[in-house]
Amino acid sequence: AQDYHFGLEEGEGISELFDCD
């Protein structure tokens, strides 16, 4: 996964991406 560019911030995850925070 080193090659992958992770873009989510520290406090972000799948819950925020689906508006479930």
Next chain:
Amino acid sequence: HPQTPVRAAMSNIQQLIMILNSATDTPSDILITYFNNCTVNPKDSILKRVESLEHIFKKKFAEAVGQGCAEIGSQRYKLGVRLYYRVMESMLKSEEERLSVQNFSKLLNDNIFHTSLLACAVEVVMATYGRNASQSDGTSAETDLSFPWILNVFDLKAFDFYKVIESFIKAEPSLTREMIKHLQHCEHQILESLAWQSGSPLFELIKQSKERESQAEQPEPPSA
């Protein structure tokens, strides 16, 4: 022996099958616990969706590859379902740790979340086998089942698929380097083209953010 492309692909397939051998075709006890913690228990809808998408996938796979390959499509779908449950459990564990929350009712009752997650899992399986598309298993190299084929099968918007990719990679540490590169390639394809097709949810998000910006810029009325 030197690693030929075919041998590398075969080892990826064997690695995937080995990983998924220990996974289950149905939600694990840990997943059931998360489901039971939800305000609305999503278990039945999740099982119904997996079953209905299997029929659709099997039909589309057979249409694309040949009626004689329906069973191969079913086997691939089943591997995808195992990966789907495995990644979902890992995602929920990390979200529980990050948010100190155990009730994921909204997320677990979100049809788009599940369809995107399952599509990503099935895409990983299809890409793993796709690299080794050969006459031996009946799928011809000409049949293009590569991304974004799965989006059409599941009638899924590219941007919704995009939303699960990063969390999927974080949740599944045993993805191969090639697979991570493949998923990154899917991301680029979505951001550079597929997400900008008409009807994409991205346009609604841009509209909402513009509305929020304009509201934030409006001066407050004197009474405030």
